[in-house]
Amino acid sequence: MRAHDWFIEHRPDFVAGALEPGDEALFRDHLARCADCRAAAETLTADLAWLPLAAAPVAPRPGFAQRVVREVAHPQPRRRPWIWPLATAASLLLALAVWRADAARIAALEEELAASAAALAASEATLVATRDTLQVAFGADRVLQASIELGGMRGGLLILADETTHRWKVVVHGIPAAPADQRYTFWFITGDGMVHGAEVICDERNPAVLMLDMPAGAQLIKGGALTIEPRAGDLSVPRGTELAHLEM
């Protein structure tokens, strides 16, 4: 069977969403290049356009339509639900302190309150960052992995690619710290060559976990690579030794 025959055979499976994740990504890549398959998939999608109407209608819950219009047409900035309880607690604490006419206590309470607010804010930031990381990890459409043997150690490069948000989570682990005059560097492999991604700082005990957006202006991202570069010198192109090379 010719390579293209595989795509022809699997057109219905792609439209139905039944392809395995790797095959689906392969098919999407192919669609970008093959006008015949693209047209055939679009036609089949159009032929089946009403199939989702197989499900019986469900009456919206009261207020749903108003909620949609309100939230869609007038999106509000994210509320911080802990602000109000915190403010209420602050008021009560301050009132109590005034009642006791204890200025020193007021100051202490205010300090405590400020520290709590800071801790809450920090927790929220951590939560947001963790959620962001997990979203990419769980939402990864592609996972690429390569082993790296360096300095008698065996580590690896792992790329979790989220094709929806166009972000990559890059993990480098199990390799020794770079010598003082060198640095590990992650590169995007693009249609136009290698594009600098980020410096990777890690050692045998501390893996590096990076969340990277796609490089600006790059049209085709083909993969990623890890090199070790001289610390002195520019990073317009890789000049050092390539430790791992992953292409999709």
Added chain:
Amino acid sequence: MSEAREDALRTRLAARDERALAELVELASPWLLGLTQSMLQDADEAEEVVLETFRVAWERVPAPEEGPRGLIPWLLRIARHRAIDRLRARKRRSRLGDRLAAAQVTATPAVEPDEAAHPGWHVHAAVHRALTELPDDQRQALRLAYFEGHTHSEIAERLDIPLGTVKTRLRLALGRLRTSLASLKDWVV
């Protein structure tokens, strides 16, 4: 939806007319909620998906001269993809993604016809009829793939049948539906 009504609605949506959004919500919500609830089996999550769908419509609906017609199928497609994303995320988070009971693997049960309350009821009835005309095994493969986001190998494992059989059943089902639903392309909702 008639071509004239769809064009007018898209023009108003592109111009950020909130009344057009409200009109679209009233028209499409029952179908979008029906689809997403049947897929997700969770009313709250289904509402979130429908909300996301209208958000996409509000942000990206093309003006009539900028894209082909088919506003409702476009919304259905977005909602289905979003629902499948959530189903797959559930599966990734925990391999307990079997909240959908095996009993769901049937054609949607016929409901009391109510054309006045739901414009588009006749399309639903025709799709429902086309699905019930499929052999059970083909309908089952189609539902698992198209409405529940399962891959070939997952369906094969779930039904304990060879991978090739899954592919055959699914392709036969799609081929038959393609024929039976072709006449719906120009129906006016």
